[in-house]
Amino acid sequence: MSLVTRIATAAILVAATLGSASAKEWKTVRVGTEGAYPPFNFVENGELKGFDVDIAKAVCEKMKVTCTFVAQDWDGIIPALLAGKYDVIVASMSATPERAKQVLFSDKYYNTPASFIAPKDTKITETTPAGMKGKVIGAQGSTIHSSYLEDVYAKQGIEVKLYGKQDEANLDLANGRLDAILADKIMLMDWLASKEGACCGFIGPEYKDEKYFTPVAAAFRKDDAGLAAMFNKGLAEIIADGTYKKINDKYFPFSVY
Template structure:
C-alpha cells in the first residue's frame, strides 16, 4: 500500500515538474519588432525585416543556439502584444524606462544614443527649451520616450504636441511644414536628415538630450516578467558578442561612430 501511494506521489511530482522544465528550453524565440524605424529596424521592398536591431537579435540567437522568428508589430501595441505572448522578446530599440519596467523586464542595454530635436533649415527655431518653443508645434512618435518627454515638459508650457504612429509620418509633416520641429532619437534622425532627399529640408537643433528620468539607460531587449531565464540568456549572449567583436562589426556596418 505504501508503495502504491509512493508511486502515485512520484507520478504526480513528475507530472507537475515536467511542465516548467520543458517550457524553459528556448529552442525557438519569437521576436517582435516594429519594422518602421530605420536604420534600426525596417522592412525592405521584399517585406524582409532588416536593420541593426535585427542583426543584433540574430547574433544573440546564434550564441544562444536558438532559432529566431521575427514578426512586425505596430509600435503602439508592441508591449501589449508581448504580454499577450504573441512573441517572447522585443528587439526594437526600446529604451529602458521606469514606466515600461512596470510592465516588462529588460536585459542590459545593447546601445544608447541621445535624443535630439530637428527643425526646418529655413524658418526653424534655434533654442529648444519649453519656454523658447512656446506657441510652436512639435511632433514625435506616439508611445515613445520622446512623446512622453514632450507631453510632460513642453505641453504645459504652451507647446502644441502632435503624436504620430510612426517616425516617418512625423518627419513627413515636418518636411511639409505642419510641424516646427520633431524630437526623436538622434541616430534615427541622422539617417533621415543625411541620407536621401526627404530630409534635405531640415537639420538638427539644440544639444543631445539625455535626461535619464525620461530617456532611461539605453535600449534593451524586453521580455515578460516571468521569463527571467530568457533575460539571463540574452544578457549572457550580449556580453559574449561584445567580447568577441561581433557587436563592433555590426556597429560599423551601420554607423561610423560607436553607439554602445
C-alpha cells in the same frame, strides 16, 4: 541517516525535479520588432532588417536557438508580447521604469541621445519651452521622446502632436505641418541624409536626461527570466568577441554602445 534527514533530502530532490521540469527549454524564439524605425529596424524587399534585427540574430546564434521575426506596430508592441504573439521585443525600446512595471528588460544594447530637427529656414533659436512658444512640435507616440515633450513642453502650453510611426512625423515636418520634431539622434541622422530629409537639420543640444532618455534594451515577459538570462549571456558574448562592433560599424561611424 535519520528519518528527518531522509524526508528533508527527498523534499529537496522533488523540488529540484519539479524545477527542472517546469523550466522551459528554448529552441525557437520569436522576436518582435517594429519595422518602421530605420536604421534600427525597417522592411526591405519584404524582409525585416536593421541594427536591432542584426543584434537579435547575433544573440540568437550565441543562444543556439532559431529566431523568427514578427513585425508589430509600435503602439501595440508590449500588449502583443504579453499576449504571446512573440517572446522578446528587440525594437529600440528604452528601458524606462514605467515599462519595467509590465516587462522584464535585458542589459542595455545601445544608448543614444535625442535631438530636435527643424526646417533649415527655421526661426527657432533655442529649443527650450520658452524658445518654442507658439510652435507645433511632434514625436512618435508612446516613446521616451513623446513623454518628454508632454511633460516638459505641453505643460508649458506648447502644442505637441504625436504620431503612430516616425515616418508620419517626418512627413509632416517636411510638408510644413510641424515646426520641429524630437527623436533619437541617430535615427534622425539617417532620415536627414535622405532626399526627403534634405529640408531639415538639427537644432539645439543633445538631450540625455536619464529620467527620460534611458538605455535601450530587449523586453521579455516577467515569467521568462530564463530567456532574459540567456539573452544577456549571448549579448555579453557578442560584445566580447567583436561581433557587436562589426554590426555597429555596418550602420554607424561611431559606437552607439
